[in-house]
Amino acid sequence: MTVRGVSATIEDYLKAIYDLGESGVKTQSLADALSVSAASVSGMLKKLSDLNLISYEKYRGTSLTPAGRRIALETLRHHRLIETYLAEALGYPWHDVHDEAERLEHVISEDFERRIADVLGHPDFDPHGDPIPQLDGSLPNPGGRPLTELPLGQVAQLRRITDQRREVLLYLEEQGLRPGETVRVVSHEPFGGPVTVAYGGKQLALAEALAGSLYAEVTGSLDTTSESA
Amino acid sequence: MTVRGVSATIEDYLKAIYDLGESGVKTQSLADALSVSAASVSGMLKKLSDLNLISYEKYRGTSLTPAGRRIALETLRHHRLIETYLAEALGYPWHDVHDEAERLEHVISEDFERRIADVLGHPDFDPHGDPIPQLDGSLPNPGGRPLTELPLGQVAQLRRITDQRREVLLYLEEQGLRPGETVRVVSHEPFGGPVTVAYGGKQLALAEALAGSLYAEVTGSLDTTSESA
DNA sequence: CCCGAGAATTAGCCATGCCTAAACCTTAAC
DNA sequence: GTTAAGGTTTAGGCATGGCTAATTCTCGGG
Numbered sequence: 001m002t003v004r005g006v007s008a009t010i011e012d013y014l015k016a017i018y019d020l021g022e023s024g025v026k027t028q029s030l031a032d033a034l035s036v037s038a039a040s041v042s043g044m045l046k047k048l049s050d051l052n053l054i055s056y057e058k059y060r061g062t063s064l065t066p067a068g069r070r071i072a073l074e075t076l077r078h079h080r081l082i083e084t085y086l087a088e089a090l091g092y093p094w095h096d097v098h099d100e101a102e103r104l105e106h107v108i109s110e111d112f113e114r115r116i117a118d119v120l121g122h123p124d125f126d127p128h129g130d131p132i133p134q135l136d137g138s139l140p141n142p143g144g145r146p147l148t149e150l151p152l153g154q155v156a157q158l159r160r161i162t163d164q165r166r167e168v169l170l171y172l173e174e175q176g177l178r179p180g181e182t183v184r185v186v187s188h189e190p191f192g193g194p195v196t197v198a199y200g201g202k203q204l205a206l207a208e209a210l211a212g213s214l215y216a217e218v219t220g221s222l223d224t225t226s227e228s229a
Numbered sequence: 230m231t232v233r234g235v236s237a238t239i240e241d242y243l244k245a246i247y248d249l250g251e252s253g254v255k256t257q258s259l260a261d262a263l264s265v266s267a268a269s270v271s272g273m274l275k276k277l278s279d280l281n282l283i284s285y286e287k288y289r290g291t292s293l294t295p296a297g298r299r300i301a302l303e304t305l306r307h308h309r310l311i312e313t314y315l316a317e318a319l320g321y322p323w324h325d326v327h328d329e330a331e332r333l334e335h336v337i338s339e340d341f342e343r344r345i346a347d348v349l350g351h352p353d354f355d356p357h358g359d360p361i362p363q364l365d366g367s368l369p370n371p372g373g374r375p376l377t378e379l380p381l382g383q384v385a386q387l388r389r390i391t392d393q394r395r396e397v398l399l400y401l402e403e404q405g406l407r408p409g410e411t412v413r414v415v416s417h418e419p420f421g422g423p424v425t426v427a428y429g430g431k432q433l434a435l436a437e438a439l440a441g442s443l444y445a446e447v448t449g450s451l452d453t454t455s456e457s458a
Numbered sequence: 459c460c461c462g463a464g465a466a467t468t469a470g471c472c473a474t475g476c477c478t479a480a481a482c483c484t485t486a487a488c
Numbered sequence: 489g490t491t492a493a494g495g496t497t498t499a500g501g502c503a504t505g506g507c508t509a510a511t512t513c514t515c516g517g518g
Binding site: 086089090091092096099100103104106107108109111112115116119 | 315318319320321325328329332333335336337338340341344345348
Binding site: 236238265266268269272273276287288 | 504505506507508509512513514
């Protein structure tokens, strides 16, 4: 168990429920997210319900109680602060921070949390652009829209990548596509076709699903030239 | 379980066996060190023996095999590097690093270890003056002798405090007695009497047992004036 | 040499979380 | 409205690591 009186496993369940949505989280999606059998999830949901961390009606899905949400957000804050610290202070590449943070998040003290937040100047976002839950439980607004929803030719700044898979992040890194980059959507083929994005003098065609996990903020509202509209 | 294929519990047992001595470590001392019942220790010793991490004859005490020692040293290296990092990079006070390191040591990757070692310039000693096991398995020579064995009046530099108790470290810190300080033993009363040490313009009388856990290195071999010999 | 004290081990049990297999709901299609 | 499929829960186990109580061993003193 961790510093806060619940086990690391429980923290992982609450975190997973949190980012699977506001309510009606299904057993099977949790099982998938946690790489665990549905039966195990059922057992744990019973337990979390007894602990008043989730509300749960059998066969009906689950959602966090305020107490459960609080723990989920604290854990997420740990995770994202650690990711940021690993990148900023220890020079970790972007795509390597997740796994390390996944283990560290459960064992650091509040003191540790405070100290790295101080060193980092109380950041709002982690290296993937994900918002870091604040001490008061609020979430900074991440802003931006998925590349799939950006008008063609619109110049925008890449803000966030929500895909968590290491290989995907590694690929984007290799292609030089990371938060902060200025991008422009050149084309978006219909029927699930690829999204082509221009940035830093090159173009890249992305699967639509992947493009949907990249969020960019419109900067100057300047449209541009070339093979856009 | 940790990065290295054994559980955090096993790492703790091996670490405890390691610093309880070269051989013939007794069940009860392990139980005391780990705050666990002697029965639990017996069970675990059986298991560690099956894993070839210790050699163990029932009722005869135990000692580490090379494989066990390797894991103990790796864990200790983690622990002491983390302690050093917490103090140097995050401004932890001396007496707070132990508990935090105790949890972190089991979950950091080799990558993390390498990065903090780099940042710290591959130190030989942690904030308590304990030697940090090196990558090749060697231990830097800590040097120094216990204050109880220093000739009266001998000027020496405080190198190491082996007592692990937080309250004790806090006390020494409050008294300004920390590694690096120049000290001189003023008196040592017989029959377990206190050891009085002079440093930084003040004097302090320490219990003999405590004085025995403070190690100092003779610097200039100058004896001095005043109420010495 | 024997005996008792104290240390160590075994026996039997508990909690946590995981698993597979079997039973059970819910729902959508007919 | 019935039914079959699929998702969910229950039943029954396993591994880890802890506990207490009972047993067994070792060793020093007589």
